[in-house]
Amino acid sequence: MLRKWKQMLHSGYFVRLLWMVLLSIIAALVVFAAVIYTSYGTLYLSSLSSRGQTTAAEICGGLESALMDYSTAVDELAAGRLTRQWLTQSPPEDGGLSLLRQMYGYKNDFTEEAAISVISLKTGDVLSTGSSSLAPGETDSLNWSVFRQANETDGVAVHLTAKDAVLEDTTRLALAKVVCGADGQKLGYVLLEAPRTTLAALYHMPSTGYASETLLLNPYDTVIYSSAGAEAEGLGKLPNGKSTEQAWSGSRSGTLWGGAYAYCRSDLLRGLILVELPKMQILNFRSSLLGALLLGLATAALVSVLVAWRVAQTISRPVHQLRASMEKFRNGELDTRVPVQRSDEMGQLEADFNLMTEQIEQLVGHVQQEQESLRVAEAQALSLQVNPHFIYNVLDLIGWCARLGKNDVVVQVTVNFGKLLRSILNNRDDMVCVRTEMDMVRAYIDIQKLRYAERLQVEMQLDESLEEERIPKLLIQPLVENALVHGLEGKPGVGRIRISSRREDGYLVFLVEDNGVGLSEERLEHVRQLKSQGMYNIGLSNVQQRAQLYGDERCGLRIESKLGEGTKVWLTVLPQPETEKRKEDDDVPGASGGG
Structure with missing residues (x-):
C-alpha cells in the first residue's frame, strides 16, 4: 500500500490533480470568506456611515x-x-x-x-x-x-x-x-x-x-x-x-x-x-470577523486535503492507462487506438476514445480536402473577375487605334495581347513567381506605350532577391492599369509611373505610384473602401481579396493620394510556399524595357 502511494505521489498527473482539487477547494473557501468579510464589513461600514x-x-x-x-x-x-x-x-x-x-x-x-x-x-x-x-x-x-x-x-x-x-x-x-x-x-x-x-x-x-x-x-x-x-x-x-x-x-x-x-x-x-466615524469600533469588528473566518478556513483546509487526496486517487489511476495513447495522438498519430480491456466506465471511455480518434482522423481529412477545394474555387472565381476587366480595357485600346487608322499599331497590340492572354487565362497554376508577374506587367506596359508613345514613362526599382518568390498572379498589373487609366489618362504632358518592391518582416511590399491627376479627399475615402463597384474599383477590390485570401490581415492595399499631385498604392502580400515545379509552356513575352 505504501509503495502504491509513493508511485502516485511521483505521478505527475496525480500530483497535478491533487493540487488542482485541493487548490480549487481552498480557493473557493478563500473567495467565500473574502465575500463574507467584504460583505459584512461593507454592511457594517455602511451602517456606521448612515x-x-x-x-x-x-x-x-x-x-x-x-x-x-x-x-x-x-x-x-x-x-x-x-x-x-x-x-x-x-x-x-x-x-x-x-x-x-x-x-x-x-x-x-x-x-x-x-x-x-x-x-x-x-x-x-x-x-x-x-x-x-x-x-x-x-x-x-x-x-x-x-x-x-x-x-x-x-x-x-x-x-x-x-x-x-x-x-x-x-x-x-x-x-x-x-x-x-x-x-x-x-x-x-x-x-x-x-x-x-x-x-x-x-x-x-x-x-x-x-x-x-x-x-x-x-x-x-x-x-x-x-x-x-x-x-x-x-x-x-x-x-x-x-x-x-x-x-x-x-x-x-x-x-x-x-x-x-x-x-x-x-x-x-x-x-x-x-x-x-469610530475607528476603534470598526477595527474591533474587523478583527473579530477576520479571526472567525481564519479559524473556519483552517478547519476547512484540513478537510479539503483529505477530500482532494481521495478524488485525485480515484481519477488518476485509470486515466494513467490512457496517457501513452493520448500522447501519441497529440503528437499527430491520428491512427492511434487503445485496446479495450474493461467493461466499466473506464472501458467505455477507452471505447469512446477509439471512436473519437477514428472520427477525428476522418474529419481532418475531409476538412483539409474541403478547404483546399474552397480556396482553389474562390481564387479562380476572383481571377475570372479580373480577366474580363483587363480584356475590356485592352480591346478598347485596339479599337481606338483602329479608328485612327494605325493598322501597324493594331497588329503589334493584337500580337502582344494574344501572347499576354495565353499567360493570363492559363488556370493550371494560380501562383507565379515575381519575375513572371513583372514580365506580364512589362508586356502590358509595352502595349500601352504603343498608344501613349513619349507621354508615358515607367521606372522600375525591383529587389532582385524577390524574383523567385511565388505570389498570386495578376496582383500588380491591375495596379499599373489603374495608375495609367485613372491617374495619367486626363493629365497633360508626360505621365510617370514608378514601380518598386522590397521585403519587410517576411512580407513582400510593392509600390506603384504615379504623378497623375490624383484623387480628392471624398473620392479617396470612397476608393479606400475597396468595394467592387464600377470600373475603377473592381480591379483594386479583386487584388485586395486575393491578397488576403492567400495571406493574412496584414496583406492587402494601402492607398494615398493628393488631388493634382498623384497617387501611391502599396500592396503587401505573403510569399507562397514552393510547390512542384511545373513546366510552363506559355511564356510571357519579355518587355523591351520598363522605363
Whole structure:
C-alpha cells in the first residue's frame, strides 16, 4: 500500500490533480470568506456611515432651526419702530429702555444663549443684551467681518468665525443687518452673536451612540467648532492634505477622507457639519470577523486535503492507462487506438476514445480536402473577375487605334495581347513567381506605350532577391492599369509611373505610384473602401481579396493620394510556399524595357 502511494505521489498527473482539487477547494473557501468579510464589513461600514450622516443631518437641522430663529429676530429688530427711534433720536427717549426690553424678549425666546446688540453709526453708541464685541465709538470695525457682509446684502448676513479680529474670541456665529432710514441712509446695525457654548449645546443634542469628534467648518476649511476643544479650532487646524472640496461641490451628505468622516452641508448656514466615524469600533469588528473566518478556513483546509487526496486517487489511476495513447495522438498519430480491456466506465471511455480518434482522423481529412477545394474555387472565381476587366480595357485600346487608322499599331497590340492572354487565362497554376508577374506587367506596359508613345514613362526599382518568390498572379498589373487609366489618362504632358518592391518582416511590399491627376479627399475615402463597384474599383477590390485570401490581415492595399499631385498604392502580400515545379509552356513575352 505504501509503495502504491509513493508511485502516485511521483505521478505527475496525480500530483497535478491533487493540487488542482485541493487548490480549487481552498480557493473557493478563500473567495467565500473574502465575500463574507467584504460583505459584512461593507454592511457594517455602511451602517456606521448612515448613522454618522443621520447624526450630522440632525445637528445640521438643529443649527438651521436656531439660525432661522436668530435671523427672524435680527430681521424684525432691524425693521422695528423702536430700533429706528433709538438710532435717529439723540438723546433717545427713555434712554433706549423700551428697545432693550424688546431685545431681551427676543433673547429669552431663544433656546440657546445669544447676545443681541444695536449699533448706532451716528453716535457710535451700542445697546446690547450682553457683553458686546464693540465698545461705544468703535466704528472703524464696521467695515470688516460680518458688517462687511451685511453692507453687501439686503437681508441678514450670516458669518461663521473662529477667533475673529473684530468679534470676541468666544463668538462662533454672528448675524447682522443694516438698518436704514426712510431716505435709504444707513443708521446702524443689528448684531446677534452666538458663543461657542451655543454651538456645543446644539452639537450635543443628537446621540451618536459612540464617542467621536464632531466639527463645524466654513467654506475656507476653518474649524469653527470642534468637540475636541477650542485649541482644535481656527484656520489651518485640519490635518495636512485634507480638503472638503468634494463636500461643497457634491451631494448634500456623504462621507469624506476614505470614509473617516460623515458630513452634512448646510447651504443656509454656509457650513459643513462633520461627524467622525469610530475607528476603534470598526477595527474591533474587523478583527473579530477576520479571526472567525481564519479559524473556519483552517478547519476547512484540513478537510479539503483529505477530500482532494481521495478524488485525485480515484481519477488518476485509470486515466494513467490512457496517457501513452493520448500522447501519441497529440503528437499527430491520428491512427492511434487503445485496446479495450474493461467493461466499466473506464472501458467505455477507452471505447469512446477509439471512436473519437477514428472520427477525428476522418474529419481532418475531409476538412483539409474541403478547404483546399474552397480556396482553389474562390481564387479562380476572383481571377475570372479580373480577366474580363483587363480584356475590356485592352480591346478598347485596339479599337481606338483602329479608328485612327494605325493598322501597324493594331497588329503589334493584337500580337502582344494574344501572347499576354495565353499567360493570363492559363488556370493550371494560380501562383507565379515575381519575375513572371513583372514580365506580364512589362508586356502590358509595352502595349500601352504603343498608344501613349513619349507621354508615358515607367521606372522600375525591383529587389532582385524577390524574383523567385511565388505570389498570386495578376496582383500588380491591375495596379499599373489603374495608375495609367485613372491617374495619367486626363493629365497633360508626360505621365510617370514608378514601380518598386522590397521585403519587410517576411512580407513582400510593392509600390506603384504615379504623378497623375490624383484623387480628392471624398473620392479617396470612397476608393479606400475597396468595394467592387464600377470600373475603377473592381480591379483594386479583386487584388485586395486575393491578397488576403492567400495571406493574412496584414496583406492587402494601402492607398494615398493628393488631388493634382498623384497617387501611391502599396500592396503587401505573403510569399507562397514552393510547390512542384511545373513546366510552363506559355511564356510571357519579355518587355523591351520598363522605363
